[in-house]
Amino acid sequence: MIVPLNHILLLSGLLFSLGMFCTLARRNLIMMLLGIEIMLNAAAVAFVGASLHWQQMEGQAIVIFILAVAATEVSIGLAAILVVYRRTDSVDPAMEAALWEKGGRP
Amino acid sequence: MSILTLLFYAIALLIVAATAMAVTRRNMVHAVLYLVLSFFGTAMLFYLLGAPFLAALEIIIYAGAIMVLFLFLIMMIRLKKLPGMFFPVGQLLPAIFICAGFLAVSSVLVGGNPEGWTPMPAAQASPAAFGVYLFQTHWLAVEIASMLLLVALVGAYVLGRRVRGPSADTRKEAP
Amino acid sequence: MQPATPLPLSLIVTAAALLLPLLAFGVIMLATRSRHRLSAAISIGAAGLSLIAAVYLLVQHWQMQAPLVFQTVWLVSGQMAIPIGILLDPLSLLMLTVVATISFLVQVYSLGYMAGDPGFGRYYGCMSLFAWAMLTLTVSSSLLQLYIFWELVGLASYLLIGFWFDKFSASEAGKKAFVMTRTGDVAFLLGLVLLWLQLGTLDIPVLTDPAAVAAALSPGMITLTALLIFGGIIGKSAQFPLLTWLPDAMEGPTPVSALLHSATMVAAGVYLFSRLFGYFSLSPTAMAVCLAIGTISMLLASSMAMVARDIKQVWAFSTISQLGFMLMGLGxxxxxxxxxxxxxxxxxxxxxxxxxxxxxxxxxxxxxxxxxxxxxxxxxxxxxxxxxxxxxxxxxxxxxxxxxxxxxxxxxxxxxxxxxxxxxxxxxxxxxxxxxxxxxxxxxxxxxxxxxxxxxxxxxxxxxxxxxxxxxxxxxxxxxxxxxxxxxxxxxxxxxxxxxxxxxxxxxxxxxxxxxxxxxxxxxxxxxxxxxxxxxxxxxxxxxxxxxxxxxQRWYLDRLYRYLLDTLVYRGVSRLFTANDRRVIDGALDGLGRSTIGLGRVVDWVHGGMIQYRLMIMVAAVILLILFIGWGG
Structure with missing residues (x-):
């Protein structure tokens, strides 16, 4: 006997809110991306727990796809951040916005 | 309380602590390293919950590939220190408020489910069985995921290319 | 409602007679307004077809024993259903034929009278609008529908009186006609609302059934609603005391005066009275008031006509007096x-x-x-x-x-x-x-x-x-x-x-x-x-x-109204309204403006392109959605 499902879900929720905090509060594009990774990971934890609870492999299959999406998102996201950095010399989301505000392409 | 239960709580504590450290680090290299630790913990958790194949993938892809990608980027760009506070108050407070709200709502919703409170028996899905299952029932989704990865590859290449030549001139002429 | 049964031929013919002028109005106003001859041809064609349809209906139903009603539900809101439909009985058929005839003839006449006018196309558009509204008014099956077209007829009248709007007196006369008829229409509307609250229906066949009405309403209520509705008739048919708009309405083109302000539109009031004759006859008081108002209007208007020098004014006064005569007969x-x-x-x-x-x-x-x-x-x-x-x-x-x-x-x-x-x-x-x-x-x-x-x-x-x-x-x-x-x-x-x-x-x-x-x-x-x-x-x-x-001086009625307007409205009510306007409404508007600016600043701060604030709002919305689903579902 391991733990009840709810404990796993609570752990997942905790991880998710940590990731959300990272995304919302850190003024750094790279850290925002990192926060998104944490949130995806939290979802994966919840899926694996649910897979165990219902004795079905569906949940584990979903985790495979989560991994694929995470890899995609990171590669595109990091490339985009690189572009932003080349243009603005900064990875601050506010700085990017301010430069866009000033008109045209920074 | 079995040994597995104890193990779960220990791993959960490790994951949460490592993630919390990662989120709050000022130095991004440290943050990534803490996150790698967190992902190792997650991999152990997957193993514990009966998904050894996923545990291996978690280490290979998340802790290995993705985090190393982050490290590359962090090494590549040289960051100046941002002026002002590390966490601006106008952003920190709403973020904390929203995260706490989310936590409260999800806890209440999860706790309201009575059948989730019975402990689960341990079980294991062998990698071979999982692979057969995946390719028998979800082969189309796997194909789509592979397409997605191809698109990501091309997209990352296009974005990362340095723009040279005539396009730089057109940019100058643009208003 | 009734797609299963084949539509009766009479319904199709009536609908065609009603809708053709509307079609003509739409086409003329949207497409052919600048092409005068085409507009006139369209409008006259529509009026002619309506006339043919009306005559056909009249002949077809000459031997009719009971009214024909086609009704369908137009709007449903909770317990209320607003019907819309067509009521064909001898009265409406007769009026339909009269309106179609006069409006066709007047449109033909206008070919000569209005020739060369720069607003020729617009004139025919408005005429078609009027024909549509007036024809539909005559065959309305419920009072609410009748009221809607009653107002549309008033709109057409306003547009046509003020047809030469660059003439100051014409636009003034249009406004005067509109406002004075509206004064009566307020009473009419109040009567309708009261009737609806009391009876729950405004269908004309129900209202004209004396037994049903007498069972549902007290005599006092019948008298009150009848008098309120009679207010609308006074306004529309230019009876005492709202009679002074009609002579001024002669500012419009003469064919308009012939069609709207003598033959058909002003007769709509009398028509409404005869439409609700069964209802009015339940209240002796209302009948007596009708008789009295008719008599007074008739005498006043005849006396005014004796000294007028303007040829159209004479006929306008005569119209008022003849309408009063009709009301005397009905009353x-x-x-x-x-x-x-x-x-x-x-x-x-x-x-x-x-x-x-x-x-x-x-x-x-x-x-x-x-x-x-x-x-x-x-x-x-x-x-x-x-x-x-x-x-x-x-x-x-x-x-x-x-x-x-x-x-x-x-x-x-x-x-x-x-x-x-x-x-x-x-x-x-x-x-x-x-x-x-x-x-x-x-x-x-x-x-x-x-x-x-x-x-x-x-x-x-x-x-x-x-x-x-x-x-x-x-x-x-x-x-x-x-x-x-x-x-x-x-x-x-x-x-x-x-x-x-x-x-x-x-x-x-x-x-x-x-x-x-x-x-x-x-x-x-x-x-x-x-x-x-x-x-x-x-x-x-x-x-x-x-x-x-x-x-x-028209018995000094206009002066009296002006005096009343000056003393009561301008000095009394209007001052209060002005104060209200300055303090309350302007204040509220200013406050609204200021708070909008303030809100705009907040929104501007959120929308400053700062991606994390948008994310926050998005996440908060998702959390609220979860809450809603978790509790609601």
Whole structure:
């Protein structure tokens, strides 16, 4: 006997809110991306727990796809951040916005 | 309380602590390293919950590939220190408020489910069985995921290319 | 509702008659307004088809025993369902035919009258709008639908009175007409709301069923709602005390005056009364008020007409007085008398207006003395038609007005209203007097300078349009001569379908003689004062300065309204409203503006392109959504 499902879900929720905090509060594009990774990971934890609870492999299959999406998102996201950095010399989301505000392409 | 239960709580504590450290680090290299630790913990958790194949993938892809990608980027760009506070108050407070709200709502919703409170028996899905299952029932989704990865590859290449030549001139002429 | 059963042919024909003018209005206003001939062709074509449809319906249902009702639900809101539909009974069929006929003829007439006007296309668009609204009004099956088209007719009237809107007096007259009719319509609307609350339905068949209404409503409530609805009738039909808008409405083109402000639109009030005759007759008070208002309006308007110099004004006052006459007939308890007079009046008054239009078109003045001096009598066909119309208006024997007037007089006497009967005789005398005063002034001007001048002047107007105008006049004159002899068959037609319990109209053998004698006496007096040689063309009224002043100033009604407006509205209510406007409304608006700016700043801060704030809002929204689903589902 391991733990009840709810404990796993609570752990997942905790991880998710940590990731959300990272995304919302850190003024750094790279850290925002990192926060998104944490949130995806939290979802994966919840899926694996649910897979165990219902004795079905569906949940584990979903985790495979989560991994694929995470890899995609990171590669595109990091490339985009690189572009932003080349243009603005900064990875601050506010700085990017301010430069866009000033008109045209920074 | 079995040994597995104890193990779960220990791993959960490790994951949460490592993630919390990662989120709050000022130095991004440290943050990534803490996150790698967190992902190792997650991999152990997957193993514990009966998904050894996923545990291996978690280490290979998340802790290995993705985090190393982050490290590359962090090494590549040289960051100046941002002026002002590390966490601006106008952003920190709403973020904390929203995260706490989310936590409260999800806890209440999860706790309201009575059948989730019975402990689960341990079980294991062998990698071979999982692979057969995946390719028998979800082969189309796997194909789509592979397409997605191809698109990501091309997209990352296009974005990362340095723009040279005539396009730089057109940019100058643009208003 | 009823797609399973095949649609009755009558419904299709009626719908076609109603919708064609609307279609014409849409096409003209959207597409062909700048192409004058095409617009006129479209509008006249639609009116002609409507006329054919209306005549077909009339013939088809000539033997009808019970009303036909086609109804479908238009809007449903909770317990309330608002029906929309078509009610075909003898009354609405008769009115439909009258409206379609007059509007077709007037549109043809307008080809000549309005030729060369820069707003030709717009004119025909508005005419089509009016035709649509008026036709639909006549066949409405519920009071709410009737009210909607009642207001649409008012809108068309406003647009057409102010048709030459670059003339200040015209736009003012349009506004005056709109506001004064609206005053009555407020009462009408209140009556409708009250009726709806009490009865839960506004269907005309239900309302005109005396037993059902008497069971559902107390007598006091019936009287109250009937009087409120009567307020709308007063406004629309220009009865006392809301009568002064109609003379001013003569600022519009003459065909408009003929169609809207004499034959059809102002008659809509009388039509509504006859439509709800069963309802009104439940309340003796309302009937008495109707009779009184009709009498007062008739006398007032006739007195005003005696001193007017403007040819259109004379007919406008005469319209008010004849409408009052109809209301007297209805108020004394005879549906048929009122409706018959409505029908004949539509014919001869349109004729009179159109004749006046020919003269005005030719001589470019409204003053009857001036027209007489310039040689109005040379237009022989017009003058003959006008004499026919005036004779009908006066109730001289073979013409249609004679029959209908005599019936109202007989009805007044039979129902035991001797005072009203005497007033009606006096009114008939005055009517004949002013009608023939106008005729004699035109025929026997004091001095003339018409040495071939008029004919040369009119030549360049295009013979084709002139001929159309004359043809219409002859048509209407023919109708006026003939219509009176259809009295009995019309009575049978109405009685069959409406289940009238009134006996055949009362006949007093001496009455036609008295009325005829009186009319002849009035003609003689008019001839004595205006027609004979050496007549000084000054009426007896003008010899008494006080009366002339009183009548000429329209009994000072406009002054009284102006005074009331100044003292009550401007000094009293308006000051309060101004204060309210400055402090409360302006304050609120300023506050609204300021808070909008403040809110805008907040939103600007959020939307500053700062991606994390957007994310926060998104996440918060998702959390709220989870909450909603978690608790609601």
């Amino acid at each position: 004394s308890g005879s549906l048929f008398a009122g409706v018959f007079h409505l029908t004949t009046h539509a014919g001869f008054k349109a004729l009179l207006f159109l004749c006046a239009g020919v003269l005005i078109h030719r001589f470019h003045t409204n003053d009857m003395f001036e027209i007489g001096r310039l040689g109005g009598r040379r237009l022989k066909a017009t003058v003959v038609c006008m004499i026919v119309g005036a004779a009908a208006l006066s109730g001289l024997p073979p013409f249609s007005g004679f029959f209908s007037k005599e019936m109202i007089l007989g009805q007044l006497l039979a129902s035991g209203h001797p005072t009203a009967f005497l007033a009606a005789l006096l009114g008939a005398f005055l009517t004949t007097y002013y009608a023939f005063r106008l005729i004699f002034i035109l025929l026997f001007p004091l001095e003339t300078d018409d040495a071939g001048h008029a004919d040369g002047h009119g030549a360049h107007h295009g013979a084709w349009g002139e001929r159309a105008m004359i043809a219409v006049l002859v048509c209407l004159a023919g109708v006026t001569v003939v219509l009176g002899f259809f009295e009995m068959s019309l009575h049978d037609f109405l009685a069959r379908g409406l289940a009238l319990d009134e006996a055949a109209p009362a006949h007093f053998t001496w009455l036609p003689m008295v009325a005829g004698t009186l009319a002849v006496a009035a003609v003689l007096q008019a001839w004595f004062e205006f027609g004979r040689k050496k007549a000084r063309q000054i009426g007896w009224v003008e010899r008494i300065p006080i009366l002339a002043d009183l009548f000429g």
